[in-house]
Amino acid sequence: MAVYTHLGAEDLARLISHYDVGELVSAKGIAEGVSNSNWLVETTGKDGAGARFILTLYERRIDYADLPYFLGLLDHLADKGCPVPRTIHDREGAAFRMEHGKAAALIEFLPGVSPGRPTATQARSIGAVLAQMHLAASDYPLTRANAMDFAASTAILELCGAERLATIDPGLPEMLAHARAAAALDLSGLPQSQTHTDLFPDNVLMRGNAVTGLIDFYFACTGPTLLDLAVTHAAWCFDADNRYRADCGAALVEGYESVRPLEPAERALFADVAKGACLRFVASRAEDWLDTPDDALVTRKDPMQFVKRWRFYDEAGDGLLA
Amino acid sequence: MAVYTHLGAEDLARLISHYDVGELVSAKGIAEGVSNSNWLVETTGKDGAGARFILTLYERRIDYADLPYFLGLLDHLADKGCPVPRTIHDREGAAFRMEHGKAAALIEFLPGVSPGRPTATQARSIGAVLAQMHLAASDYPLTRANAMDFAASTAILELCGAERLATIDPGLPEMLAHARAAAALDLSGLPQSQTHTDLFPDNVLMRGNAVTGLIDFYFACTGPTLLDLAVTHAAWCFDADNRYRADCGAALVEGYESVRPLEPAERALFADVAKGACLRFVASRAEDWLDTPDDALVTRKDPMQFVKRWRFYDEAGDGLLA
Known part of the structure; x- marks a missing residue:
């Protein structure tokens, strides 16, 4: 439940520049995910209207060979209308990139909150x-x-x-x-x-x-x-x-x-x-x-x-x- | 650098309901602040156009008697055009409220990222x-x-x-x-x-x-x-x-x-x-x-x-x- 890797503003801006999502506006490390570092990232968006994403940096607990399965599954399910976040592909079409020796992926931000006491x-x-x-x-x-x-x-x-x-x-x-x-x-x-x-x-x-x-x-x-x-x-x-x-x-x-x-x-x-x-x-x-x-x-x-x-x-x- | 207190969706929604900011849309615990728990909160906004805030729950390191000084200073500076986040006051006009025995404040969200290597x-x-x-x-x-x-x-x-x-x-x-x-x-x-x-x-x-x-x-x-x-x-x-x-x-x-x-x-x-x-x-x-x-x-x-x-x-x- 933490951000394990420090990414400065310049690192984040450079990483975001590999995606067609506009320019970095803000980024907050979020206290979610036990095996990854996550940031809630805001950009100017493709069209300037603003867009939000979850940037995930995969720490050691995940086998990178599994990433195509995980990230492809999100796209497959999103294509079929399931409420899952879509993976944003970089300008070369890749679902994840290596940054600082770690895999990074940009994932659609979805609204909503997790129920504490589900009805x-x-x-x-x-x-x-x-x-x-x-x-x-x-x-x-x-x-x-x-x-x-x-x-x-x-x-x-x-x-x-x-x-x-x-x-x-x-x-x-x-x-x-x-x-x-x-x-x-x-x-x-x-x-x-x-x-x-x-x-x-x-x-x-x-x-x-x-x-x-x-x-x-x-x-x-x-x-x-x-x-x-x-x-x-x-x-x-x-x-x-x-x-x-x-x-x-x-x-x-x-x-x-x-x-x-x-x-x-x-x-x-x-x-x-x-x-x-x-x-x-x-x-x-x-x-x-x-x-x-x-x-x-x-x-x-x-x-x-x-x-x-x-x-x-x-x-x-x-x-x-x- | 963590969220020290767990607030479920229902807790967050109830807390937000004390402010004239619309309904809770999303909330992410953020990995910022060493002495407080912080969430980046999105609401539907007063006018339905959406709004974002930082919700801070003050943990033990801060003397609550100092909160009027800290939060009032933000308002004073914001009123004079300084780039600081404004404190959102609740429906009774209070700058902070007690929640789960801890003081909580809702603060304006500001865009931007912290420079890693300032020029x-x-x-x-x-x-x-x-x-x-x-x-x-x-x-x-x-x-x-x-x-x-x-x-x-x-x-x-x-x-x-x-x-x-x-x-x-x-x-x-x-x-x-x-x-x-x-x-x-x-x-x-x-x-x-x-x-x-x-x-x-x-x-x-x-x-x-x-x-x-x-x-x-x-x-x-x-x-x-x-x-x-x-x-x-x-x-x-x-x-x-x-x-x-x-x-x-x-x-x-x-x-x-x-x-x-x-x-x-x-x-x-x-x-x-x-x-x-x-x-x-x-x-x-x-x-x-x-x-x-x-x-x-x-x-x-x-x-x-x-x-x-x-x-x-x-x-x-x-x-x-x-």
Whole structure:
């Protein structure tokens, strides 16, 4: 949540000059994105009427070989009318450039704010947009493997080890066996497309009940669309105390199915996939927790939040799509 | 350089509703300001044509009793045509409100970017604007003592202690005696006004050679205008290796004097005040250096930068305004 690389006004102006967007008017480093440096950039625009962009400088966490997949997906989805920011190509047609040894991309700025406490009506909207995205992405020509699939979560939890997991919370070590069970699921028969897989409210811009932007596609990958719905369900439909919000859950699925009805195989696997989705966040948060000193300035996210959500799906998940 | 307080979309929308600025359109936490949380906020505007603001939530470093001074000064200067952001008052006329137990203010957004490597022409511009500000502020009715005056710098260096200062650099302990000499200067006969006292390029917005905004007035105080000129000189007129840039220095003073000629007493004291100004940054940086663990994620600023600049003024300062 920071700007990791300093770019002075002259660096920014030079970078912007490679794009047909007019001249630099202002630039503010923004506190968004954990793996990139981002600036909200204003230019005079092609026509002098002004234009705004997000300039992203990709720090080390992202494999640059994946950038054509991520940035091309934005263009593909925007072309089909999905509310995602378009990639601005430079004068040579490139979607990203190397600057100071790092990849940089200029991306359309979209209005909207991320809901802090989503309502059921907002959950319905995001469900519909998610399904729209899955349909629109189905003919996207590139693919990317899910680096955080259920096998990867299991491997992370195994590397943490039961003993160290227990130092965070005594309820954590048993999640290892559950992660192994999720990794053993056969999802190959489920409908596939390109998926966001990290669609927390923070990664959605809204104005009122309308979705104005899905952002931060840097976990996007090819895989079962059911996983994306399950991640979104787990991310949107619980309150701050991790209690299930039935109205949001029902609205999210209803919104999704208003655009793309679920298949019987998806309904049958929903609870298991939602449990696997929870364990993906349990794993990454537990790893971060153990890697971050207690006195670090960075806020650690509590892995137990998603253990609690896992327990909900374990107990009540089968009834959700019945 | 971060957003310290999380405000969700609903919090932001509610806060904005207390102002006559239309409805919230977007909000991005920005990576500016070390003692506050800041958002770049867009609204539909009073007239529906859109408007932008900086929303600041004041964290613990600022004494809230000083806010009327800081925010009133912005309005006073803006009224007189100085390029500073105006404070937006809420529907009850208040310049700041309490939100989540913290003071919040909505401030005009100004275009421009901070120069990374200022040119002499840019230094001339900032000199002229600084003098304009000093003249415009001279009838501002509030006052605020300089909490970082030369006596305060000396006290900080004394608290650090010669031994610990030597662990940073062997050239640092001798600065203690020089700080005492600066604290003994009699500046009472110099022209006074409201002063910024922290006008680094980071705190100036420019478009090309024109100053579009002076920002971050949270060290502003009542005192000798010469100190403000000296701080600005020390902050703008050295390269990254702390070598004096004579062209910038001459242009800055020339720009200043094009609006407000210096008095003989100011010329006579310039070198000594510039040395004192350097020691103010030596002191705060040395203190931060000793307080910040070696492995902290925060970047520490090297106090020796301003020891080198002090040495320049000690050797050559008397000739600068001759």
